[in-house]
Amino acid sequence: MLQRWSLKWLLLLALIGILSACARQDEPLPTLIDLQGTIDAQSTSDAILLATSQAEPTSTPTRLAPTLPPTFTPTVPPTPSPTDPASAPTATPPGYHADGTIYYIYNGDSIAALAGDGSSDELILRGGPFSDLTASPDGQLLTYVAPGTLGGQEVWAASRDGTYTQQISCLTYPLVRFPVWSPDGRSVAFLAAAGVGAPYDLYIADFAGATTCPEGNNQRMLAQLNAPNVYGLTWSPDGTRLFFSTGPIGVYDIAADFLNINLTVPSGFGPDTNPVHHPTEPRLFYLHA
Known part of the structure; x- marks a missing residue:
């Protein structure tokens, strides 16, 4: 008799276990962590600041490919009158007139000119590598870094159509960065290092006399920065x-x-x-x- 009751209890317990396993699980799943919200709440995005300002946290927008409408026509501002000094910022040279052309480095080894309305896109210089492309204050010359005639990397200038080029610096250093024209358009400042791991220093060279660099264009070091990165x-x-x-x-x-x-x-x-x-x-x- 005792064995019969024990067998019944075992069968009952087994049946309860099967029913429990098949029952619907109603417990809530763990809460998902909003990683984007957490990042936005705890970090500050890179932002353009004044030396005394504080950046505001921003979310990362979805990046879309730029497109130009078929009827897009750039609006060209009127040329300011030379007798009206308030008509343009002081950094804009007299007579400078933007035509909307965009210059950029293509594939690392060419420089291209893109019309502002998208009507033309042509290569004006080939045979790089090129880097650090910028324009002179009057918009008549392009400046960039490219291999020098005697080796190393050097600062170069070119006309906007690429028919004229002129090497400006003559350090023969392997690392040259960030050439920038002086506001009067006479000189180019740049940063250079004598080798990988060597410190960068600040240099300047005049555009006039560049064919007889360094004496002809007064190329010289302005300051030792002693910095491994710039x-x-x-x-x-x-x-x-x-x-x-x-x-x-x-x-x-x-x-x-x-x-x-x-x-x-x-x-x-x-x-x-x-x-x-x-x-x-x-x-x-x-x-x-």
Whole structure:
């Protein structure tokens, strides 16, 4: 009799276990973590800042490929009157007239010119590699870094159609970065290092006399930065100072021969980079991590 009751209890317990396993699970799943919201709440996006401003957290927008409408026509501003100094910022040379053309480095070994309305897109220079492309203040010359005639990397200038080229620097260094024209269009400042791992220093060379560099165009070192990395270079609108980034933002005063490499203190998440001076006001913008 005892064995019969034990068998019944075992069967009952087994039946209860089967029914429990087949029952619907109503317990809620663990809550999903909103990673984007968490990142937005705890981090600050890279933003253009003033030296005394604080970046606001921003979300990352969806990046779309740029397209031009079929009927797009760029609006060209009227040429300011030379007798009206208030008609344009002081950084804009007299007579400069933008035509909307965009110049860019294509495939690393060519420079191309794209019409503002998209009607034409042509290669004007080939045979790079090219890097650090920019334009002179009057828009008549392009400046870039390319292999020099005697080796190394050098600063070059070219006409907008690529029919004229001229090497400006003659250091024969393997690392040359960020050539920038002085506001008067007479000189080009740049950063250069004698080798990989060697420190970058600040140089300048005149455009006139470049065919007999370095004596003819007064190529010279302005300041020893002693920095293994550089992240940008720009002039003040009056041409008296050069701002650069070696991690913090720094400044070199040409007339006073004064160097300050720590205008800013990076946050620790990355360097302060790409300084750009306001064209008419004593303010400096840069990217802050």
